[in-house]
Amino acid sequence: MLQKFEIHGVHTVVDDNLRKYIVKKIGHLDKYMTRASRQSAHLEVILKEATFKDKRQSTCEVNLHLPHETINLKESTINMYAAVDIVDAKLRQQLRKYKDLHHGGKMHRRLFARFSRKLPAVTPEI
Numbered sequence: 001m002l003q004k005f006e007i008h009g010v011h012t013v014v015d016d017n018l019r020k021y022i023v024k025k026i027g028h029l030d031k032y033m034t035r036a037s038r039q040s041a042h043l044e045v046i047l048k049e050a051t052f053k054d055k056r057q058s059t060c061e062v063n064l065h066l067p068h069e070t071i072n073l074k075e076s077t078i079n080m081y082a083a084v085d086i087v088d089a090k091l092r093q094q095l096r097k098y099k100d101l102h103h104g105g106k107m108h109r110r111l112f113a114r115f116s117r118k119l120p121a122v123t124p125e126i
Contacts (some may be wrong), residue, residue, distance in 0.1 A: 006043070006044045009047045012080075026062065027043075029095060032095035032099060033066070033099065034103055040067055044063040044064075047080060049080070059075070069098060
């Protein structure tokens with residue numbers, strides 16, 4: 001679970017059911033982060049509701065502050081729960097990209113070392 005987690009509502013009331021749903025979906029994404037970035041990660045969820053031409057529009061905006069980068073995502077749909085689901089999927093993809101970019105690469109070195117040990121020596125045929 002993320003240590004710094006904020007949920008704000010703009011023109012909407014964030015009830016307990018919605019708050020629990022957001023914590024369940026977005027709050028447990030720390031498993032996609034590196035151990036070093038988990039300590040200083042700060043997540044802000046901003047929920048907005050607006051009406052345009054007799055249509056209700058729900059917007060979920062997520063700002064995730066990480067050590068070397070800030071990830072900003074925004075999604076608008078009819079239902080607030082659907083917006084949270086879509087932002088959750090997008091955030092997982094962005095965190096995978098972040099981890100690939102900023103990870104130390106120790107796992108890759110271990111894999112390459114393991115494969116190089118298993119490969120037999122090839123002798124050229126003349």
